[in-house]
Amino acid sequence: MKNKPTHLVSLFLCLTLVACSSSEDISVTAADAGLDGKSELASERARVETHNLNIWPVVKNGIEPDEYIEATIKQLLAKMTLEEKVGQMLQPELRVVTPAEVKEFHIGSILNGGGAFPNDEKYATVDDWVATADTFYDASMDDSDGAVSIPIIWGTDAVHGHNNVFGATLFPHNIGLGATNNPELIRQIARATAIEVAVTGIDWIFAPTVATVRNDLWGRTYEGYSEDPDIVKAYAGMIVTGMQGQSDTPELLDSSHVVATAKHFVGDGGTANGIDRGDNLATEQELFDIHAQGYVSAIEAGVQTVMASFNAWQGKRLHGHRYLLTDVLKHRMGFDGLVVGDWNGHSFVEGCSSVSCPQAINAGIDLLMASEPDWKTLYLNTLAQVRNGTISEVRIDDAVSRILRVKLRAGLFDNKPSARPLSGQRELIGSPQHRALARQAVRESLVLLKNRQQLLPLDRNLNVLVAGDAADNIGKQSGGWTLSWQGTGNTNKDFPGATSIFAGIQQIVDDAGGTATLSQDGKYSNRPDVAIVVFGENPYAEGQGDRQTLEYQPGEHHDLALLQKFQADGIPVVSIFLSGRPLWVNRELNASDAFVAAWLPGSEGAGIAEVIFRAKSGESQYPMVGKLAFSWPKDTQQTTLNRGDTDYQPLFPYGFGLSYGDIDTLGDDLSEQVFKSVTTGLKPLQIFNRRAMSPWELVIDDEQGAEAVFSGSRLENGSMSIVSVDQLSQEDSRQVNWLGGRSGTVALTSDDSYDLSPYAGVSSVLSFSARLSQAPTSPLIARLQCGEACFGEIDITDNVAALNHGEWTRLAIDLKCFAQAEMDFSKVSTPFSLATSGMLGLAFGNVVYEANAQKNADISC
Known part of the structure; x- marks a missing residue:
């Protein structure tokens, strides 16, 4: 068991010296949470019996209950008013709440969405972030009005590094990390991310995403590690450990670690037709076997928060799914942390709106992400719903207990953000050690799909032409969730300390006496020895990244034309393909001599050059080790293509990836026929x-x-x-x-x-x-x-x-x-x-x- 925190001893002693009303143990059973009366209890039992709880495992939680924490929770609850409790259950977004409102409404949490910064300043400094965190923390601890002092917790989407912060290290997105098949590397990345987050005074990361992606049309495919639940399970616990620290050791949630989130519970990667926030039609057994494996290892590692998913399961929205959130997650699987909603996710529950959703709270949401300016109306409506019995006080106490448990375990009562050991240490943001780790991740994530006549690795002293609109574009190579939500609106100047793919190539080639020339459109006056073309998807994030086809550049083929131009000129072509999912690129493969799936590598584009060029000695500097964690389609109709399918015929199977020296038999004659679905009339x-x-x-x-x-x-x-x-x-x-x-x-x-x-x-x-x-x-x-x-x-x-x-x-x-x-x-x-x-x-x-x-x-x- 973790050593007893000193702050809890003092707080517990203080609370025992004041007169508190007696209160019963607030722990609740699976059937009792949020229920009033025998008839509703009977209805709830009948509901549970329509499913099969035995499918779901009893999980040993990585963090043992602490008697001091539990006693402190009971004492705090006894002192809190209903208004204070409801305030703890709301999480407004940074742009729609002020510190004064945090104090007035006893708000328990805030978040910054993608593209939200202190003072709405994209180039906010570390000091700006810490000062903002302090201001909100001080407001939450202000007891001048007689309120109980409970520290606010700030959450952020640091999904591939601390990606909202100017100058932070940006690691490859999860789809690339899945190709490394290196759980220890993943733990180290999570650790580095936690450090950079702690530097800015923020307490909580909305990661890891543990979706098992089954349809690559889904716009969040790159947030998943694999189509294979085994990889997801192997990674989830390691990431939680990296962010929070090893459970049952003194490092657990110490000052250099932060709270992690397993998301999105559950089935977000398996919606019909890959539609974001759509309906997952899996059986309950499939839901566990395929989509819930990451939660098993995350809970075993002691994850403190789980985020509910936007999607539905068999027609019922997860934000309102009491069976899955309460019966399965909290009681069967033993999760004792808090369940947070997604961005206004409660408003999608049947019968709900952004300002009223007792259904979500009764289902098991403990903290409502109230991202719109109307969050105060939600606060007032929730108060009224408790007072009229729509939401029971037992359910409120359970939710607030979970929120307090996370805050106490995280040590948030100890010090304001600026007083924490790592806070304000600017040199840790984008540090050389973290960037070196990111370059390692880039190197190990690359998957070699084609290497005709052993073109790669290249000699360093060549005349190299680097082309394509992604060659010198750090924003494009970083993808979504990069300074802005969709990853758009950025230039290379927005990434100090980062290297584009071209910059990495240029450094290696120039140092060896060769020549590296950037020509985005491929024009040249001095015939190159080789053309490296860097191209791929433009940045996108959830919703806006959903596709209607896996065909790359449907209706336009300017990247293909660039490859074919070099091919017609007899110049060897190396394609570096950036994407957030496998795409149908048969035409581009045919027009390439070597083809590397580089995914979305992040800020350290130099990692690519380190692999595709030989060392000065002439040997491979780094091996090509990445293997596909997603099956690669051979035609445009294979939107659902996963290992173990009965009719499994990919172009490149799960686990494929050439190493240097392997014989490549792919050829240049892949079918370029675009298969289209038979429809009646024109589609919208x-x-x-x-x-x-x-x-x-x-x-x-x-x-x-x-x-x-x-x-x-x-x-x-x-x-x-x-x-x-x-x-x-x-x-x-x-x-x-x-x-x-x-x-x-x-x-x-x-x-x-x-x-x-x-x-x-x-x-x-x-x-x-x-x-x-x-x-x-x-x-x-x-x-x-x-x-x-x-x-x-x-x-x-x-x-x-x-x-x-x-x-x-x-x-x-x-x-x-x-x-x-x-x-x-x-x-x-x-x-x-x-x-x-x-x-x-x-x-x-x-x-x-x-x-x-x-x-x-x-x-x-």
Whole structure:
């Protein structure tokens, strides 16, 4: 057992000297939590009996109960008011809560979402982070109003290093770490991440993600280690140990460790069709065998928090699933820490909203992630629901006990953030030791898929041309969850101390007397000995990363054209492919002499050069050791492709990965046929679905030519502003504010033109969600563009002005309205734009071309 913390001794002695009302043991049974009356208890027992608890193991928790902690919890509960207890159960986001509100509402936790920083400053320093942590901590401990002093706990998404902090080490995303098959390395990465988080005064990491990914269309595939639950189980416990410290030793949750989170419970990686926040249809046995293995080892390692998942299991949302959260996780598996909700995840439960969800609390959510400005209404509603018996006080006490248990185990009562030993030690952020560890992870994560005639490793003294839009792009090589939620809006200047892939190549080649030239478009005047082309997916995160096909660059093939250019010139081609999932790249493989799956390597791009070039002696400097933790598809229909499938026919099987010296028999004649599903009629064409869908970009422009691409979470150009907002899910829509004075346009556009004529010929509509916040003061024009002087437009001012303020409404425009304006649908460059010279506040989302939907048009011509 861990040695008794000194802070608990003093706190316990202090509490025993004050008069406290007697209270019974607040521990509850699986059936009793949150229930009132015999009839509800009988109903609950019947509910449990419809499932099979015996499927789930009794797990030995890595942290033994501590009598001092349990006694302290009881004493604290006896002193707390209901208002204080409910406040402990809310976790507002940094951008929607102030320290004064933390004190007033007794808030127990805050978080910073992706792209949230102290003072809303992307380049916030370590001192800024610590000062902000202190300010919130001091507010939570202020007992001047007679409240019980309970420290706040701050959580952050440090999912591949401390990725919200300027200058931090960024490790490869989990999909790359899965390819290393090195649990000890994973523990060391978790340890380094915990240190960098502790430096900023933050207490809690929302990691590891222990999803077992079964459909690679899922936009969070790269957050999973593997399709294989064995790897997930082997890693989960090691990561928890790295973050929290070894259980049953003095290092457990000491000042250099932080609280870990196993997420997302449960089944998030197995939703139908890979839809984020969708429905997992697995049997209960499959749910445990495939999707819950990471939780077993995480609990064994003593994980202190588990995050509930957005997804449903067999139609029921996990945030409201009492059987899985309470009966299975808390009681059968013995998890005694806290269950936290995901970003407003309670609002997805049937019958709930963002401001009211007793169902989630009764199901077993202990801490509601209330990320919207309306969290105070949620606080008031929850208070009322306890007082009227909708939520029992027993359930509230159980939830608060779990929250207090985590805070006491983590030693948060000991010192404010700035007084902790690692706090403020700037030299630990992006330290040389951590960057060296990240380079090791990059080296071990690389998977060699093709190596014709043993092209790799390369000699160092060659004339090397490095091409591709990812070659010198640290943001692209780092992927999502990098300074911003989606990983967009960054430049190389945002990553001090990091190295791009080109920079790593340049250093090795130049030091050996060779020449490394960067040419993104592949143009050259001096014929190179070899071309290294670095290309792949642009950054994305949850929701916005969901795909409709595994084909790489469907409808456009500019990366393929670059490879084929070198191939036609007789120049050997090494492809470095960046992706958050296996993708169908048969064409690109055929056009490459060597092909390396590099995943999303993070800030230390130099690790790639260390492997693909020989040592000065001529031998391999580092071996090629990575092996696929995900099966690689041979055609576009293999979206669900996993080891053990009855009809398992991948291009590269699970565990594949060439080593240097292996004979490569792949050849250059892979099928390039794109298999498409048989459908009746045209599918809806998504132009904007939580993000601009490729090949379109979201831009704002005005009459003075102040065009800017929207790639972050907010943007303005003087005449208008645009910011990401929530409609049905996190940041799935955009709020546009026109300031008036000169014409401004928001558009989904591309430099190229595309043939959308099939939609024009089948009674289609252009539909989008809209929410009015300020009525238009000048005409609002919806326009489609088909070239500089080719367009179709329609005035929709009256239709928008008639919308109910603050309410989301679907608008559908008959495409014939644009065709009548002589629009040429065979060469569309801008499939959606809105323009006005007046003032207007309008949010939009989910822009779609819908075939055979003319009867649903709101605007006809």
